[in-house]
Amino acid sequence: MVHALRRARQHLRSNGAVVLIQPHQYKRPHVAIASGGRRQPVAALVNPVFQPLINAANAAIQSVVDERLFKRTGTSHHQFTVLVANPTEMHRYLHQGQRPPRFPSGGRQRLQALWSARPAGAQIEVTEFLTVIALRAVSRR
Amino acid sequence: MSRSLEPPSDYPPPGTEIGLIERHVRMEGRRILEVGSGDGRLTGQYARRAASVVAIEQDASSVALARRMAAVEGTGNVSFRVGTAERVRLGGAPFDVVLFSWSL
Numbered sequence: 001m002v003h004a005l006r007r008a009r010q011h012l013r014s015n016g017a018v019v020l021i022q023p024h025q026y027k028r029p030h031v032a033i034a035s036g037g038r039r040q041p042v043a044a045l046v047n048p049v050f051q052p053l054i055n056a057a058n059a060a061i062q063s064v065v066d067e068r069l070f071k072r073t074g075t076s077h078h079q080f081t082v083l084v085a086n087p088t089e090m091h092r093y094l095h096q097g098q099r100p101p102r103f104p105s106g107g108r109q110r111l112q113a114l115w116s117a118r119p120a121g122a123q124i125e126v127t128e129f130l131t132v133i134a135l136r137a138v139s140r141r
Numbered sequence: 142m143s144r145s146l147e148p149p150s151d152y153p154p155p156g157t158e159i160g161l162i163e164r165h166v167r168m169e170g171r172r173i174l175e176v177g178s179g180d181g182r183l184t185g186q187y188a189r190r191a192a193s194v195v196a197i198e199q200d201a202s203s204v205a206l207a208r209r210m211a212a213v214e215g216t217g218n219v220s221f222r223v224g225t226a227e228r229v230r231l232g233g234a235p236f237d238v239v240l241f242s243w244s245l
Contacts, residue, residue: 082150
């Protein structure tokens with residue numbers, strides 16, 4: 001990714017901007033059972049395959065800042081929720097990406113147990129976390 | 142009872158990312174390079190307000206889908222390219238904004 005950022009700098013006008021949208025560095029999706037304004041937490045998912053990639057992306061950003069190609073102008077963290085109908089749809093939801101997260105030990109059983117005892121109208125709520133990073137091109141001298 | 146064939150998207154609801162991007166940069170009338178544009182999901186949300194867009198994606202089938210969607214939507218100011226940011230040939234004027242959207 002560092003090469004892509006360097007290439008981006010070559011094709012940016014002076015004072016141009018780079019904006020990166022990416023998963024939060026540490027927060028993986030949280031799963032809960034939601035019903036009538038009530039939430040029962042199930043688990044925070046894990047993704048050991050994915051973690052090195054997000055770490056590498058952040059290292060690449062730091063590299064181009066250290067090289068004075070860019071300066072950081074903003075970082076913000078956000079979240080959004082997705083409602084899925086049942087555990088089967090939850091499985092399909094999680095496996096849309098190339099590197100799907102997984103439940104931690106015991107997490108899937110907890111989901112099944114809470115889902116079996118769910119109140120009427122319950123859905124599975126997945127909270128996803130993302131980060132927006134803005135960089136500004138540093139003028140060449 | 143009808144049932145959706147597709148699970149809900151694991152991307153933010155439409156418009157969310159554009160709102161977040163525009164907290165940092167203005168996209169209106171800008172020349173934009175998008176790296177990792179996938180099937181053009183995000184591109185289609187902002188292209189109309191941009192002056193022009195070059196969208197790069199290494200998966201050719203996703204680019205084909207993005208081109209079809211752009212044709213359906215009548216978005217004529219986007220050039221979808223197959224390749225990577227490191228290798229795609231980029232001519233023309235410099236860009237005002239480069240977006241890396243979920244392109245780890």
